[in-house]
Amino acid sequence: MTCQKFEDALDELLASSFEDAGVISRLPPEMSEHVQRCQRCRQLCSDWLWLHGQVQRWPVESVSEGFADRVVANLHTPTRTLKRERNDARPAAVVASLAAALAICVLLTLFLLPSDHGSGTDNRPSIAQSANSENELAPVDDTVKSLVRDVTNALALATEAETTDIAPAKNDEPEALASDADALPNLGLGKTLRDSTENLLTTGKQLGTTIQPITKSAVGAFSFLWPEVGNEEKPRT
Amino acid sequence: MNDDRELAERCLAGRESAYYEFVERFQGLVFGVCLRMVGDRHEAEDIAQEVLLRALRGLKGWDPERPIRPWLLTITANRCRTHLSRQARRPIASECSDEVVDHRDNDDDARELQVEIRHALEKLRPEFRQVFLLFHEQGLSYQEMSELLEKPVGTLKTWLHRARQELLEHLREKGLAPEKINDVSKV
Numbered sequence: 300m301t302c303q304k305f306e307d308a309l310d311e312l313l314a315s316s317f318e319d320a321g322v323i324s325r326l327p328p329e330m331s332e333h334v335q336r337c338q339r340c341r342q343l344c345s346d347w348l349w350l351h352g353q354v355q356r357w358p359v360e361s362v363s364e365g366f367a368d369r370v371v372a373n374l375h376t377p378t379r380t381l382k383r384e385r386n387d388a389r390p391a392a393v394v395a396s397l398a399a400a401l402a403i404c405v406l407l408t409l410f411l412l413p414s415d416h417g418s419g420t421d422n423r424p425s426i427a428q429s430a431n432s433e434n435e436l437a438p439v440d441d442t443v444k445s446l447v448r449d450v451t452n453a454l455a456l457a458t459e460a461e462t463t464d465i466a467p468a469k470n471d472e473p474e475a476l477a478s479d480a481d482a483l484p485n486l487g488l489g490k491t492l493r494d495s496t497e498n499l500l501t502t503g504k505q506l507g508t509t510i511q512p513i514t515k516s517a518v519g520a521f522s523f524l525w526p527e528v529g530n531e532e533k534p535r536t
Numbered sequence: 537m538n539d540d541r542e543l544a545e546r547c548l549a550g551r552e553s554a555y556y557e558f559v560e561r562f563q564g565l566v567f568g569v570c571l572r573m574v575g576d577r578h579e580a581e582d583i584a585q586e587v588l589l590r591a592l593r594g595l596k597g598w599d600p601e602r603p604i605r606p607w608l609l610t611i612t613a614n615r616c617r618t619h620l621s622r623q624a625r626r627p628i629a630s631e632c633s634d635e636v637v638d639h640r641d642n643d644d645d646a647r648e649l650q651v652e653i654r655h656a657l658e659k660l661r662p663e664f665r666q667v668f669l670l671f672h673e674q675g676l677s678y679q680e681m682s683e684l685l686e687k688p689v690g691t692l693k694t695w696l697h698r699a700r701q702e703l704l705e706h707l708r709e710k711g712l713a714p715e716k717i718n719d720v721s722k723v
Contacts, residue, residue, distance in 0.1 A: 310693070314677045342716060346704050349714055353653055354672040356646075360568045362581055367559040370588050374555060 300333040305340045313351050540604040544595050559588050565605065565674075566612050572669050573616040575658050583619055587612045609674060610684045613666060620662045649712050656706035664699035667692055 300308075308330055326334065326344075334341045543561070546554035566587050570580035590611055591598075598607050657665055663685075670676045670684070678689045685692070707713035 306697075310671075310678070310696075314671065314675060345714060347700060350700055350703060351672050353649065357650070357673065359564050360571050362563050362567045362584065366563060366567075366581065366585070367556050370559045370563075370585050370592075371552065371555045373585065373589055374592055 300329050302333075302337060302340055305330060305333050305337070306343065309344055309347060313347065541600050544598065544600065544604065547592060548595050555592060558592060562588065562591075562605075562608055566608060569609065569612050569669060569674065570616060572654075572657065572673065573662070573666060574619055579619065583612075583615050587615050590615075606676065606680050606684060609670065609676065613670070613684055616666070617662065649707075652707060652710055652712050653703065656703045659706065660699055660702055664695050664702070667695045668699040668703070671696055 308327070312326075334344055540561075543554060543558055547558050563584060567580060567584040570583045570587070571577060574580050574583065587608070591608055594611075598604060657668070660668065666685070667681060670681050671678075676684070678692055681687075681692050682689050704713050708716070
């Protein structure tokens with residue numbers, strides 16, 4: 300007999316109301332023989348029988364007085380009443396879940412479906428929207444133009460100053476001579492400023508050309524955020 | 537078993553006295569399992585009441601060819617499992633351990649041992665505890681437990697083995713279980 304078979308046989312013995320903890324001497328011969336030569340199973344047998352014996356000593360637990368009366372009385376109560384008491388929390392949870400699902404659907408519809416301000420199913424911004432988008436961007440354009448104008452003025456002033464500095468002195472006054480001596484560093488500064496400004500303007504133009512379609516698309520896509528812009532162009536009835 | 541069948545038939549006939557007899561016959565069995573499973577006397581009584589109500593209402597579904605006790609224990613086990621899963625995070629109150637009375641051996645050691653076994657039992661995983669109680673206290677076989685708990689016999693064997701081991705370890709730590717035999721080898 301193997302240890303596994305011994306365990307199974309011991310379980311069968313315990314299941315068949317094997318209540319006596321001192322029963323080792325009455326084990327079936329095959330089991331008894333195994334126990335004699337296997338210390339592990341001897342330990343197992345001893346432990347399980349001891350534990351089983353302890354459980355068998357547990358007192359029978361008794362219910363409180365009037366238990367049977369309560370059961371029989373409840374037997375005549377409709378089942379639905381008991382279920383309703385137990386499931387009180389469920390309707391509220393269901394309603395809350397449905398409300399949350401509905402809210403999510405509405406939000407998804409608002410954010411994902413194409414706007415009605417355009418022309419039917421066309422997702423592209425309408426002409427009116429584009430025009431308004433340009434109007435919206437007008438302050439930005441003004442700012443950029445102002446900036447370019449300032450830079451151009453600065454460039455003109457720098458060029459004028461440079462020309463003045465390079466020109467030969469019309470008098471032999473000591474200040475004029477000193478001014479001629481300082482002309483060389485001024486020449487370098489003016490050229491650098493001019494080059495930088497030209498680069499800035501070129502880059503600005505390129506950037507504007509690149510950004511313009513993206514800006515228009517973005518404005519069209521988010522036009523639902525300011526619906527009144529699109530509606531302004533429509534005749535009011 | 538025939539007696540149980542006859543009682544069930546009287547219950548199905550709607551006799552009030554049969555209802556009382558049914559409850560009084562099985563209340564100890566059902567309440568005992570509930571109490572050991574949930575550890576609280578009031579909760580155990582509520583569950584036992586629900587189990588007996590369900591049994592009486594569902595007697596039509598019981599197969600008269602089979603014993604009624606495993607059928608009742610199935611309902612009990614299911615109700616206890618539902619209860620325990622609802623209160624998974626709530627510690628089990630060990631109310632029953634304060635009321636342990638060993639009618640056969642009233643000395644302090646025996647009482648302490650009973651208390652410790654129940655404490656150890658409460659620390660077991662619910663499925664281990666359930667299998668241990670059904671096997672050692674209710675005397676169900678593996679096959680009966682398998683049908684009752686809808687688990688394979690191999691799983692139940694593992695659970696019962698672990699339940700015993702954990703209980704014995706707990707009791708040995710307290711010096712209440714027999715000492716281990718040295719030089720244990722497997723054949």
